[in-house]
Amino acid sequence: MKTERELGMNKRGLGDKGLVAFALRLALLLPFLSLFLPLSPALADVKIDITRGVVEPIPIAIPGFFGASANESQYGRDIAQVVSNDLVRSGLFSAVDPRSFVQEADSLLIQPRFADWRVLNAQALVVGKIEAQADGRLKVEFRLWDVFSEQQMTGLAYFTVPNNWRRVAHIVADAIYKRITGEDGYFDTRIVYISESGIATNRIKRLAIMDQDGENNRVLSDGRAMVLTPRFSPTMQQITYMAYYNNRPRVYLFNIDTGAQTVLGDFDHMTFAPRFSPDGNSVVFSLSEGGGSNIYTMDLRSHHIQQLTNGGSTTIFSAPCYSPDGQHITFESDRGGSQQIYVMSASGGNMQRISFGEGTYGTPVWSPRGDLIAFTKMHGGSFYIGVMRPDGSGERELVEAWHAEGPTWAPNGRVIMFFKESPSSHGSTPHLYSVDLTGNNERAIPTPTDASDPAWSPLLP
């Protein structure tokens, strides 16, 4: 028979010190012992990796916003229609057919019947209300619902004068787009472009501006001088462009709010292809010298001019465009024998060619996101609008046409606008189009006249 001593557990050993030592040993051993314990049943749950999906527009239902009066109700229908058009045009949403709607606008305000909306395959539901205020303004409020989870995703209200209802609709569309995609929207923006009219031998090119959906079109110049390559300032309502006033091609600045126009510097030679820096404080442009051209910048406050390239009078450096961080400039040049796209530092130097595909490349435009550069490519008798990474990798062609040119980015960097024309018996007629980064969602932008050279504004302040 074993005694307590033999077992190593005499009464003294079971004192406080012994217990503490035993507990310490146990604590030290526990991590090792746990390695040999069976896994808990909770870890035995089914685990499924989903690595493929179906990329398709999100079905969204946007009934007319509720209005108590006929006037309010009309605004409600119009705003819902603009919101729907914006979202559908992005290619990321599809509108559920309003004829299939199963709930009236007034009862929607109380509580959507989600089960009924699920039957329509609506994944998102927008419910809105219009109220005329005593001061004459409109209150536009909306809620965005996730139909499957029956949760409100966002809800906002805006006050505005009735004439501004279309802009409020764009702002509502931006809010919905941002909540569902995570990206900033681009619907509350404007497009400046060249409005073209007249016969081919006497073409009139005027500066024009419109909302991104083609509405609120306005012509900014009288047509006496030919205007080309307008570009928006990223920070204010200002445009820079090249115009032939008195048959002298020079770069100008135009303030949209005031209508004031000023010439950018006074050079002996032609200046062209202007574009603002990301902070809006300077303009980079090309200056012709003999048979070639070089890239310059001008500080708009100090009017200090800096030459960035030195190709002499035989090499072309043109179409400069800043990266969104202002550290680099992409441009086109024939310095290697054929027209290609290059990237250099914003102060000039350290030039790297980035286009190496077949054909010639031009008009590079850096994405506001910084991840891609859009370009025009000419190859095999066709024009292409494409994108590539800033290091030249990942080249993709989004559009092929008889003639396509002038890409410009939406402020969120997911959509490109450009102009395209096809040959016809009465001459080519350019029109504006937009395409998303997938290349599949190409849409025509309605303009009252022929249109070319679009430039997308930043989100309106």
Added chain:
Amino acid sequence: MRYVPTVNDDNLKNGLTVSAGLHFAMFLFLFFGLPHLMPPLPEHHGPIPFDIVTIGDITNTRIGDDQEQKASAPAPAAQPKAQPAPPPPQEKAQPPAPKPPEVKPDQQAEALKAINKPMPQVKPAPPAPAVVAKPLPQPDMLASVLKNVAKMKPADAAPNADAKTTTNAPSQAGTGAGTATGPSLGSRLTITEEDALRRQIEQCWNPPVGARNAESLIVEVTIDVNQDRTVANAEIVDKSRYGSDPFFRAAADAAMRAVRSPKCSPLQLNPDKYDQWKHIDFTFDPRDML
């Protein structure tokens, strides 16, 4: 007179020679066999019977099954107990209280107090309606572009889905290895059953293709499933990132829409294995589609 043979006897010499020759011939015959003077006749193989079975009938083994069974054999008490009848479907209220809506800090947007009031609590939604208007199948317009993008990616950028699928199974199988209280072999989800569920959810997932840094938008979702195979509850695992990263929030919402979609309800699961799929962890990884 008795005949005594001698070594000089010619008859004896001849006999020995013949005997040795015959023995040598026998040795050659045994060693090399008969010469093939005629071409061999074609062999007629009988038909080999194959039973065509689905993978699922046989491929639900888990690492450690052998050890587990051996260990449990002498001690029946340690064997996985037969699961009692599955509990009734969870009828608890699923949707949590709606969160207050966000207000855009925009000077143009005046936040409406009334709109921030949470809406009245929605009555728990019944299981997804059995009769759902099935949308027409839409062509995958972006497939070609996505393929092109995939081609441009470095080969080692991301393993392909198939590889991931195949490697996933063992790792998943390993999860259940050694669980003394684990389910029996026949009650586990087979690879075929898991693939069926995967394919079903893939049809309902609209990944955030084109979003900035989409490769980092990997979303984990855990769901509780009712016995009628409808989703009782779904939760995002990384809630902190959901609240701070709008891109992740959008991707997470897309994942949640996939598991809650009427198009994917009820889930394609074997009703007899409820205990195995009442909790499912999904990982939505868009990297292969970028």
